[in-house]
Amino acid sequence: MLWQEWPQQGLDAMGKLVADIIVETLQNAGVKHCYGIVGDTLNLIARSLEKSEIEWVSVRHEEAGAFAAQAEAQVADRLTAVAGSCGPGSLHFINGLFEANRNRAPVILIASQIIRDELGFDFIQEVDFKQVYSDCSVFCDMIHTPAQARRKTVIACQTALARRGVAVLIVPADISASVVDDSIPYAVHVARPVTRPNDADLAEIAEILNKSENVVLYGGSGCQGAHQEILAVADKLKAPIAHTSRAKDFLEFDNPYNIGMTGMLGNEAGYHALLDCDALLMLGADFAWRQFYPDKAKIVQVDIDPTHLGRRHPVTKGVVGDVKATMASLLPLLVERTDASFRSAYVKRYAKYRESERAKVAAGHDGSIPGSYLTKVISQHAAKDALFTADDGTPAAWAYRHIEMNGQRRIFASLLHGTMANGMPGGIGLQKAEPGRQVVCLAGDGGISMLFGDLMTVVAQELPIKIAVYDNGKLGFVEIEQKAEGMLDTFTKLKNPNFAGVARALGLWGETVSSADQLETAVKDWLAQPGPALLHVHVNPMQLVMPPFMQVEPAIGMALYSTRAILHGRGGDVWEMVKENFL
Ligand SMILES: Cc1ncc(C[n+]2csc(CCOP(=O)(O)OP(=O)(O)O)c2C)c(N)n1
Numbered sequence: 001m002l003w004q005e006w007p008q009q010g011l012d013a014m015g016k017l018v019a020d021i022i023v024e025t026l027q028n029a030g031v032k033h034c035y036g037i038v039g040d041t042l043n044l045i046a047r048s049l050e051k052s053e054i055e056w057v058s059v060r061h062e063e064a065g066a067f068a069a070q071a072e073a074q075v076a077d078r079l080t081a082v083a084g085s086c087g088p089g090s091l092h093f094i095n096g097l098f099e100a101n102r103n104r105a106p107v108i109l110i111a112s113q114i115i116r117d118e119l120g121f122d123f124i125q126e127v128d129f130k131q132v133y134s135d136c137s138v139f140c141d142m143i144h145t146p147a148q149a150r151r152k153t154v155i156a157c158q159t160a161l162a163r164r165g166v167a168v169l170i171v172p173a174d175i176s177a178s179v180v181d182d183s184i185p186y187a188v189h190v191a192r193p194v195t196r197p198n199d200a201d202l203a204e205i206a207e208i209l210n211k212s213e214n215v216v217l218y219g220g221s222g223c224q225g226a227h228q229e230i231l232a233v234a235d236k237l238k239a240p241i242a243h244t245s246r247a248k249d250f251l252e253f254d255n256p257y258n259i260g261m262t263g264m265l266g267n268e269a270g271y272h273a274l275l276d277c278d279a280l281l282m283l284g285a286d287f288a289w290r291q292f293y294p295d296k297a298k299i300v301q302v303d304i305d306p307t308h309l310g311r312r313h314p315v316t317k318g319v320v321g322d323v324k325a326t327m328a329s330l331l332p333l334l335v336e337r338t339d340a341s342f343r344s345a346y347v348k349r350y351a352k353y354r355e356s357e358r359a360k361v362a363a364g365h366d367g368s369i370p371g372s373y374l375t376k377v378i379s380q381h382a383a384k385d386a387l388f389t390a391d392d393g394t395p396a397a398w399a400y401r402h403i404e405m406n407g408q409r410r411i412f413a414s415l416l417h418g419t420m421a422n423g424m425p426g427g428i429g430l431q432k433a434e435p436g437r438q439v440v441c442l443a444g445d446g447g448i449s450m451l452f453g454d455l456m457t458v459v460a461q462e463l464p465i466k467i468a469v470y471d472n473g474k475l476g477f478v479e480i481e482q483k484a485e486g487m488l489d490t491f492t493k494l495k496n497p498n499f500a501g502v503a504r505a506l507g508l509w510g511e512t513v514s515s516a517d518q519l520e521t522a523v524k525d526w527l528a529q530p531g532p533a534l535l536h537v538h539v540n541p542m543q544l545v546m547p548p549f550m551q552v553e554p555a556i557g558m559a560l561y562s563t564r565a566i567l568h569g570r571g572g573d574v575w576e577m578v579k580e581n582f583l
């Protein structure tokens with residue numbers, strides 16, 4: 001029976017509208033916001049959402065809604081919803097849902113679908129969401145009958161929360177409009193067990209570590225909430241602590257043993273410590289770049305996900321556990337050391353690197369503004385508990401190198417999916433989740449323009465987010481990659497508008513800054529705005545992101561690029577590059 005056919009009296013006795021059942025289940029599972037764009041097949045669910053306590057957030061592009069939802073899910077650690085119309089509407093979420101799933105963010109997509117009678121006949125807007133979304137979800141299924149509605153919505157929510165990822169619930173429009181007996185109390189259960197390796201495994205790990213001379217701890221995003229336990233282990237083993245970029249939020253602050261990151265964004269202390277140690281204790285780290293792992297050291301890996309063990313590099317011993325609980329259980333088994341010379345050497349090396357970086361990160365030649373310097377100034381003036389987002393490209397690289405952490409700040413960048421345009425839309429979700437906190441988005445000129453329309457969402461939702469556009473007039477990161485491969489820059493140029501003017505036209509505060517002597521005042525003004533504000537910064541287009549070491553290939557690549565550029569009459573570009581990066 002469809003809802004329109006119902007007699008108005010005695011509704012409760014006959015059952016419930018499926019759309020209401022779905023929305024009620026989402027609400028009970030803790031959903032506070034649903035991001036999306038309405039459309040025919042979603043209309044009844046929209047009607048139910050409107051009656052519920054869940055707040056609907058209209059976006060201009062569904063992808064932005066998915067970026068926002070996954071940022072909210074991460075910062076608030078709660079299930080967050082997105083919903084779309086059939087076909088293109090629900091298809092548009094895809095890139096943001098890949099981002100969500102890779103970030104282990106519990107997000108549910110209500111993908112409304114054409115009516116069941118038409119499925120399988122290439123009906124207008126028919127898309128097989130099960131096929132499309134199976135690769136970026138932990139749950140992907142359709143509600144096949146009205147009677148399944150509550151049970152399947154429950155299991156979708158529960159899977160997203162328990163397995164930490166995306167659930168896609170496909171809902172044909174005729175199912176939403178059905179009325180069904182709803183007397184069986186299926187409900188979402190979220191278990192948060194404490195997991196640690198068994199005693200024999202712990203003893204084995206302790207033996208490996210106790211027998212090794214120079215131990216390095218290497219922490220990843222699994223270290224969230226385990227600061228104290230990790231430091232206690234490092235203290236006993238006299239081990240320095242290196243970390244992945246995703247663990248910067250959790251391990252950089254109040255950590256006298258910190259030696260920063262390895263990898264392309266890292267520094268030479270983190271990089272060499274990992275290669276020079278005898279034993280590496282990897283904690284909740286699934287760092288993907290194999291060339292940064294040691295070949296001779298014994299590696300112990302602790303991860304909550306068994307599929308991560310040894311998948312990047314062979315390990316001596318892999319165990320499953322929460323970092324916090326595992327470190328607490330391991331601590332009494334470790335032999336206290338007295339010789340801290342290995343650790344001190346790397347801590348000193350890191351301090352030296354930081355000092356020289358600090359000195360280097362300054363206004364450019366001729367008063368230009370390097371992106372690194374802009375980031376440092378933003379870090380100096382942003383709130384103590386600011387939430388940052390950064391677009392893939394140079395803004396993310398500068399954020400991980402130059403935003404100073406303190407245990408309250410967080411950075412959200414697309415480190416695993418590596419997508420452009422995540423920054424500003426992610427800021428929408430962070431500000432919806434944390435209305436009282438300062439949200440600062442570091443955007444590329446390429447990145448911001450990709451989902452530019454959702455600046456209108458920022459205005460419509462009255463979100464006071466602060467957006468800095470790093471305008472280098474190009475797809476800068478790609479251009480650096482091309483140069484490192486010895487190519488001339490190819491298809492990277494961007495013809496940009498005055499972003500501040502566009503922002504003002506859309507209803508944001510907007511200013512442009514081009515010279516370093518005006519930067520600090522401009523950043524302070526921008527951050528002090530009560531409402532949404534966009535600072536358009538002309539950054540130095542020639543700045544390179546330098547790795548912690550110079551590999552042979554990029555060095556040859558840069559030389560080849562320089563030769564080609566000179567041969568093409570572009571010696572000026574080469575001079576600019578050399579001047580801004582090496583002099
Ligand atoms: C959706 C998407 N398209 C393309 C890429 C490849 N890509 C990575 S960084 C980048 C350039 C980003 O340019 P911009 O936002 O201007 O930042 P910049 O590096 O110039 O600071 C591109 C094209 C990507 N990661 N994601």
Ligand SMILES: [Mg+2]
Pocket residue numbers: 444445446470471472473474475476
């Ligand atoms: Mg750019």
